[in-house]
Amino acid sequence: MTRVSCRRLSAAYNGTVVLDDVDLSVEDGEWVVVVGPNGSGKTSLIRALSGSLPAEGDVTIGDRLLRDMRRRDIAAQVAVVPQTPVIPEGMTVSDYVMLGRTPYIPYWGTEGPADVARVVEVLGNLDLLPFANRPITSLSGGERQRAVLGRALSQDASVLLLDEPTTALDLGHQQQVLELVHRLRDRHRLAVISTLHDLTFAAAYGDRLIVLVEGRVVASGKPAEVLEPKLIEEYFDAAVEVLEGPDGPVVLPVRPRPSRH
Amino acid sequence: MSTAVFPVGPTRLRLGPITVVGLVLVGAALASLVLGPAGIDPWGAIRETLDHLPFISIDSGLSEQDAAIVWQLRVPRMTLAGLVGATLAGAGGAYQGVFRNPLADPYLLGVAAGAGLGATIAIVSALPTASIAPFAFVGGLVAVASAYALALLGGTRRTGATLILSGVAVAAFFTAIQTYVQQQNADTIRQVFSWILGRLGTAGWGEVRLLLPYALGTWLVLLAHRRHLDVMSVGEEEAATLGIDPARVRITVVITATLGTSAAVAVSGLIGFVGIIVPHIVRLAVGPSHRRLLPLSLAGGAAFLMLADLVARTVRSGGELPIGVVTAFVGAPFFAFILAASSDARR
Secondary structure, eight states: OEEEEEEEEEEEETTEEEEEEEEEEEETTOEEEEEOSTTSSHHHHHHHHTTSSOOEEEEEETTEEGGGSOHHHHHHHEEEEOSSOOOOTTOBHHHHHHGGGGGGSOTTOOOOHHHHHHHHHHHHHTTOGGGTTSBGGGSOHHHHHHHHHHHHHTTTOSEEEEESTTTTOOHHHHHHHHHHHHHHHHHHTOEEEEEOSOHHHHHHHOSEEEEEETTEEEEEEOHHHHOOHHHHHHHHOOOEEEEEETTEEEEEEOOOOOOOO | OGGGGOOSOSOOOOHHHHHHHHHHHHHHHHHHHHOSTTOOOHHHHHHHHHHHSTTOOOOOOOOHHHHHIIIIIIHHHHHHHHHHHHHHHHHHHHHHHHTTOTTOOTTTTSHHHHHHHHHHHHHHTTOOGGGHHHHHHHHHHHHHHHHHHHHHHTOSOOOHHHHHHHHHHHHHHHHHHHHHHHHHOGGGHHHHHHHHTOOOTTOOHHHHHHHHHHHHHHHHHHHHTHHHHHHHTTOHHHHHHTTOOHHHHHHHHHHHHHHHHHHHHHHHOOOOSHHHHHHHHHHHHHOSOHHHHHHHHHHHHHHHHHHHHHHHHHSSTTSOOOHHHHHHHHHHHHHHHHHHHHHHHHO
16 A cells, blocks of 8 residues: 655755655555755655655655644654764663654653563664663764664654665665665565665665656666666766666666767 | 663663762751851751641750741751752753753853843842842843844744854843943942842742742743653754654743743842753763753752852851852862763773
C-alpha cells in the first residue's frame, strides 16, 4: 500500500524555486533513492516531506494529508535523519535515543516503562547497548550515525527519511549504515526515502531512483533504467562509464576524454 | 557482558547527586538559622523554628527578643534567600536550555536591566518603598518584550542567537537610561546603589509572601518542561520533527523564567551570577539532561544563596556586605576552580 506520496509539490526558499511540481509515491517496504547534483533540491524534498519546509501541493502520509496532521502525529509516522544532525554536548546515547519517544509522551508527562523498554530494544538491535550510558559526543562517526538511526527507529514511524546518511563516513561505515537501513526496512516494512551522492550505492540499495535537477524530477525508475551514462553526463556534468556489477549498475568515474562527435 | 552495563535505563535522578545537594541545602539552612551577630543559643534557635512548624510544639527556652530575632529576622531571610536563589538558578538553567547557549542567564534578555531601571525610577521619584517591587516587575517585563519585538524585527527566523543579541542590546540601552536617571538624582544615589548591589537584609515575611506564589509557579512550569528542553537541545528543526512545537516551548519557558526572575529581582535587588554558576556546577556533576539539571539547580541555587547571604551578614563585624558582591566574589573563583578541576578529570 502507498505509505507516503506527494503530488505537484513545489517550494521556494529565499526566493529561489527549490522544488518544482514533484510527484512521488512510495510503498510500504520500498526504498526510493533521490539522486541529483548539488543544490538540486534533494534536501528540500526531504524537508518538505516531513513538514519542515512549507510547500505547495499535497503530501499524504498513509491516508492523511500532512498539512492536516499535528506535529506529534507526523512524528509518530515520519522519522527524519538529517544530513548533519545536531549532537547535544554530553547527552548520553540512551537519552538521545529516548528523544525519539517524544510523540508518545504527553506534554506534561515523562517517559514510562514502555518507552524505556522500547529504547533498550532499539539499542540492542543496533548494537548500541555498550554505549548506552556514554556521552554521544564521545562516539566515532559510524557509532554516532547508528545512534541517530536509533533515535529515528524509536519513533516507531512507518516512513524513514534519510538525508545523505553516509556523509563523512569512510567506505566501510557507509556500507554498514546502508546495510543496517536495508535490514530495518525489511524487518519493519518501512517506506524509506533517502538522498545519496554515491550513484553506485544508490543503485545497490534503492528499489527505485529518482533524479532531481533544479527541483524537477528528470528521470525515475529502476536503477538500471535510470543510470545511463548520457544522463549522468548531462545532469551531473561528469564523465563516467556504467558497468554491470553484482548488485546492479556500477557508476565508474573516468577521466574526461576529448569529445569525438 | 555488553547488556550488563545498561542496568538503569535512560537518565533518572540518581541518589548520589540528590543526597549531596540535599545535605548541602539542609546544612545551609541550619547554618543560616544558628549563626548571627546576636549570639543566640544554636539549639534554642532550632527549637524556636521547629516550634512554628505545624503540629510541633516545643519550648525553645529563648527570651522573647531572641525568639523574635530568630522567627522574624533569620527564618524569613533564610527562606527568601532560598526562594530567590532557586528561582534565579532555575531560570538560568532554563534560559541556557531554551537558547542552547551556556552563557544565557537571567541577565541576558535584559530582564535585570529593565527591573533595575524600574526600581531606580521608583526610588528617585521618592515613591513609597512598597512600589519598588511592582516598578521593577514592570521594567523587567518591558525589557523582555522589547527584546522579543527587536528579535521579530530582525527577521522571520527567530533563532536563539537573534533573541540573545536583542537582549544584550536592550540590556545596554536600559542600563544607560538607568545610569542617567541615577546620576541626575544625586540625593538618592546611595539608596539606588544599595538596591542594585542586591540585598536581603530588610527581608521579612512580607517579601516571602510576595515572592512565594511566583517562585512556586515558576518552578512548576519549568520542571514540567524539563523533557522539552532536552528535545530542544537538538535544535528547533529537529525538535519539530520529533513532535514538539519549539516556538511554543520557547515562549512558555522564556516568559515563565522572566516572570520568576523579575519577581526575585523585585524583592532582593540585582543578585548576579547565581543563574549562571549554579546550573553550570550541576551540569558538570550530572550532565546536561534537564531532567536532572533543573531540579538540582533549584535546590543548589537555594543552598548557594543561603550560604552567600550567611557570608554577607557575618564576614564583616558591624555591617553587612551586599549579597551581590558575595555571590560574585565567592562564586567566580569557585567556578574557575570547578572548571579547571573538571577539565583535568576529563583528560
